[in-house]
């Protein structure tokens with residue numbers, strides 16, 4: 001029987017004689033499922049790690065390093081969102097609230113019981129995971145669109161509860177904590193040390209994302225994203241895994257929230273409301289939820305854009321809106337997708353030049 | 362005792378009685394064909410047996426266990442696996458990953474296949490392993506549907522119109538693949554409208570009409586049955602089959 005290989009059209013067109021349509025395909029193609037050679041992955045990881053580790057020594061200044069810390073803990077939260085949205089296909093627009101659960105849990109444990117950073121961290125992460133799962137319960141009954149509304153409502157409710165929580169939550173003023181309990185020889189009051197703390201957590205989040213993405217568990221999540229009914233018919237417990245991934249995402253959010261708390265040393269309800277939540281959704285879409293470095297790219301763009309372009313808060317909101325529109329229209333897979341598509345196109349072109357007969361089988 | 366035993370199975374959608382007390386016995390060493398006009402309840406039978414829809418009444422038992430309404434994924438894990446009338450895949454993933462997902466689920470309980478690649482070889486999709494499933498031509502998509510189902514290591518495979526939408530040579534190639542299954546210990550229960558193919562392929566035919574079993578037996582006997590001929594050729598019914 002005739003079987004034609006149609007996949008070429010989907011995996012990045014050849015660059016020779018690039019016409020407008022091909023150029024658009026370069027942006028909109030979906031190459032997320034195309035595996036990358038181990039060498040390319042390793043080189044990217046090493047370069048990125050070296051850059052991030054060297055950052056405090058580049059003499060970029062206090063302000064730059066502060067924004068970098070914000071970017072990295074935000075990215076950690078985004079890796080959770082990337083997992084639930086990119087892998088399992090469940091979007092949330094209340095994710096900042098889930099980070100807030102972790103942050104407030106840690107702050108309250110500190111104020112009420114005197115728990116430090118390290119002791120409160122596991123409790124905060126666990127609580128975020130549990131809350132993430134509980135918010136997810138309705139998704140088992142209703143569709144994904146309803147879940148988005150539910151997450152938004154949770155976010156609004158969370159802010160109301162915090163604002164009316166009296167001295168327990170610090171009301172609208174919020175809560176203060178001390179600095180991270182020092183490890184032998186490492187004092188986290190120093191900004192660069194705080195940076196390395198957050199960076200270590202980011203490496204954990206990145207590694208976890210990589211391992212999950214390449215594991216049977218990751219494939220199970222993608223199966224649910226792609227076709228729930230077929231997933232059930234091959235024996236996947238769809239409901240269990242949906243709740244599970246929301247809880248894993250909650251763990252990431254809790255970690256990010258505690259890091260945020262101990263970097264800022266002061267938190268208040270507005271940090272975890274609707275706007276921050278929408279920014280998180282924007283970042284993960286901008287960067288590309290299905291790509292390993294997508295969430296990090298999204299966090300970098302959104303956090304550094306106002307700085308680079310010298311925008312005031314109102315202008316930057318407009319800029320974010322424009323970015324989101326551009327991404328939805330031109331780069332539905334996010335910047336991560338754009339980079340991978342270019343890579344696939346270049347590699348496709350090289351393969352065509354050299355040999356050509358072996359194709360891409 | 363047959364591996365799959367269906368007793369008095371009923372399914373009602375609002376006022377529509379899609380299955381009206383069906384009794385069936387299907388083993389894992391045969392190809393059993395299910396035929397009947399459009400809307401006679403064939404797909405619904407598969408849906409209720411595999412837990413996609415809850416039964417309104419009656420029981421389904423598999424290898425001596427009651428599996429009525431225990432949920433689709435649990436039934437699949439017991440190696441009672443189905444394909445869908447609408448060709449289905451995980452469209453955004455590669456062909457290889459599609460099959461691998463199913464294979465990994467089946468492997469937890471011991472797979473008959475050493476690797477997903479073996480399944481791709483078996484259904485003739487090996488050259489397309491890296492293609493994105495959503496970009497496959499229809500004939501290959503049908504094969505992928507079969508490969509995904511086989512990945513779960515079924516003991517009984519329920520195939521809902523696997524030949525629909527295929528041209529003659531594709532359908533023949535598909536029938537040849539299906540015929541290889543029972544000798545390997547994979548029973549097949551097959552819905553199709555192509556009577557020539559069904560009488561070649563099936564050891565036994567079951568005829569449904571308005572949610573009721575109206576005939577069962579060897580293909581030649583069943584096709585000669587007067588009730589069956591009336592259903593398919595009768596003056597007051599649109600002929601559903603060729």
Ligand SMILES: Nc1ncnc2c1ncn2[C@@H]1O[C@H](COP(=O)(O)OP(=O)(O)O)[C@@H](O)[C@H]1O
Nearest residue numbers: 374377379397398399400401402403404405406
């Ligand atoms: N999900 C459903 N909701 C409502 N009615 C349905 C549903 N599925 C099937 N039916 C009805 O049940 C009857 C049998 O349909 P079906 O099992 O698809 O028939 P067949 O596969 O034999 O063509 C039809 O009258 C159909 O309209």
Ligand SMILES: [Mg+2]
Nearest residue numbers: 403404405446
């Ligand atoms: Mg049908």
